[in-house]
Amino acid sequence: MSESIVSSKETVPRLSSLFSRAYLFGTLMLGGGIMLHAVETYITATLMPSIVRDIGGLPLFAWATTIYVAASVLGSTFVAVRPERVTLNHCYRAGALLFGIGSLVCAIAPSMETVLIGRAIQGLGAGFLVALGYAFIRHVYPEPLWSTASTLYAAAWGIATFLGPTIGGIFAAGSAWREAFALLVPLSVLMAASAPKLLPPGDGERVTTKTPFLQIVLLVAAVVVLSFASSVTAPLLRGAFAAAAVLAMLATVAIERRAEGRLLPAGTISLGSPLARVYLIMLMLLVTICSDIYIPYFLQVLHGVSPLVSGYLVALLALGWTVAAFATAGLKGRRANRVIVAGALMEALATALLVVTLARHNPASGLVLLAVATLFIFLMGFGIGMGWAHLVTHVLHLAPAGETDKASAAITTMQALGAAFGAALAGIIVNSTGLVSPGGIEGALTAARWLYALLALPAALAILLALRLPAGKGDPAG
Template sequence: MVSKSTRRPIVLAAIMIAMFMSAIEATIVSTAMPSIVSDLGGFSSYSWVFSAYLLMNMATTLIYGKLSDLYGRRPIFIIGVVIFLIGSTLCGFATSMETLIAFRFLQGLGAGAVMPIASTIVGDMYTKEERAQIQGYLSSVWGISAVLGPALGGFFVEVLSWHYVFWMNIPLGVLAIIVVGLYLHEEVDNRKREIDYLGSVWLVISLSALMFILVEGGIHIPWSSSRMFTLIGIFSIGMFLFIRQERKATEPMMPFELWKERSITISNLGALTTGAMLIGVSSFLPAFVQGVMERSATVAGFTLTTMSIGWPIAATIAGRLLLKIGYRKTSLFGGIALIIGAIFFVTLSLERGPIWAACGSFFIGIGMGLMNTSFIVSIQSTVSWKLRGIATASNMFMRNLGSALGAALLGGILNSRLHAYIQNSGLGSELSINDTNVLLDAKQRAQMSEQMKSVLQEGLTISLHTVYWGVFLFACISFFLVIFMPISDKQGGETGR
């Protein structure tokens, strides 16, 4: 438990710094991706830059959550941030898409501790009523990163280089480590500890196979090939062994009894679908704005900025609504906003311009702020301190799982549709998916023939619209799920102070 000697305001500031580092990472990398692909090449590996990060983030979140319940929040948080900073530094030195993806794996390995442990620390320090209020303050971090992220991303890309989008994490992470190390004090039960490492291994193996299936299926790995059947077998066996391991483990990485609480089940499934939505918007919107609309990286960043502005506004409102109308109604309002935002993206076109895309992002942000705040506060108010770390981590895990699967699935759809369009255009012998790199660089685009540019832009437009229909489907599922959230939420849970 958190000791009374903990300096809550100072630790909260450090938590906000860590969350800012994570939030700005998402907006800057998404904004810079077209420039990164233009420099390093490998458009067909576009989604792997996100998938690699999300895979390791997702696979380690539950481990960090369990370790924080056993060893305390402070040491696990610091270890995670250190690994994250090492990965960030190496990402800035990447010289090819392959090395960037490899370093993103390392960065994701550390990121698995940042958001869930930061959120758990807040849950430890504050009561249920205070959490609802404090979540609004924490979400203001997203607003600040929304303003600075795309602006800095555009500045680094156009004035310096994309390498700085990774290196800027270093001072932020170091500051968060120092403050948490000095001012967060805990009282940890020194009992015998057993960590479910085997469960994590089976989970990583099975989900890695699934992501290869979704991203490469029909492109580099034919659906009817022996490699595809092998991957399907690995996924199936790995998932079976993971479930079996969790059922018999003394300290399971994913305690299935948590899912007996309906509020936790709905919150986690909702986090899964909203995570897929989030990656579908943030990963691929800059490619549409720069490749199809032929706008700058700064304009592309602006279209994502509105989502990060809408998020903290809604989260602040949610903190008050939760105490007045409950988790279910607050989440339903969020679900409606997600559907509205998805409709904007389904109807997005060259003629409608970046303002239309920005409006869609804003509504998505409103929906995310309302729903995710409700999910976190509901879960943390349902369990005690001893389970709060893994319970919070389970929700973060499901959101990361949704983002990872969403990046793989939607990226696979994008590649498949674009590949098919190029082949049917009559220019299949002259163009490939990787030629889309040229669309993302204004100078190279100007040197391309009108026919080739037209084929690539039309193919990218059709492919991205298919992706946005997927986003719309996830929005509808999210709304449907929260209908089944308990009307009367459990008021359990202890503050840990």
């Protein structure tokens, strides 16, 4: 399935190559798994108000996301540390089945507690599917198509950002949230049944180590505790939870450095490692981009935009990611590294400039100010999209021998951690700077200014890290 159809003289493989006869089914399966997870994420976000109105559980509202993200970390790490006889297509089948079971539990849930159980099972399956989208790249495609495939899978998120709210809105309008979850069940079963037939086994050489159980527990604990920190109102308690999350992360690093059973590839726990820098760049860019969770709120409160319009304006961020991913897919070597640096710079500047555009009181919805703010929202996504596929390709090239599966799964772990930490840090910042107290316009203005000023800093740090990336393969002379 990996016979190359890409000419050695072809410097920029075409996207259509992924849909040729040799790769079509692999592309549909892997892209479908990521799309299933991405679309469902936005569907659930749209449906949650309807779920709460129907079965209650408002105090547990935020946990529908937190428990999903925490479970996805577990799912992605299993792909890397799975038993030796378990192939990647076995993992795909298990992930699709878990996703379907979780969707069924949500569909029949009598209470919010049951919904959370379903979300945990869904998240576990989603962690499998997203990690496999990257882990399978080297098994399904020849090396010249790795970056192009990474671009396609990154673009799936952009498409999902438009599809998810639309589908969720249709079901939410008729209070048919149960049917929305039920619809995912037969699709998941179909994907699980097709995996052994349409995907290669994916049982390449691996370094088998003990399961890094303690590191996984500490990572999940850090995500959960930081989520608590973002939601509590008492400043001292918020600080205590945040400190506990930091300690859990430091303990994870300390244990990983000496453990026989590792969560990350060998040598990664060191800034001297190029692979470590790639992971940190991914994490920093994702933390910054997650400041977008409050954009709809600020658009509505400060700029008088309707909920529906605000939802589609923030979707421009994902559109920017998709457009940039396709625009820069053909770059190689030092050119790819330069675009990673440029993208991180663009994301940092666009986020910081929301301080003077989005964080302004514009009750008449003045088009000029709103248009400029919307442009910066688009450029936030464009910045991360410029370099993401190239960062994925770096991971595949830099992974130690026998640890490519572990390195690929760690991409998904970074995504989950970036989303969780970014959302939690955003919650801590806005709740500490006036969103709730004093609240109203004044509180929203102060919170927005602090949020985008502070969360531009991780992307700025990513610039410094990206300056030291290796040239990689292809056009080393730039």
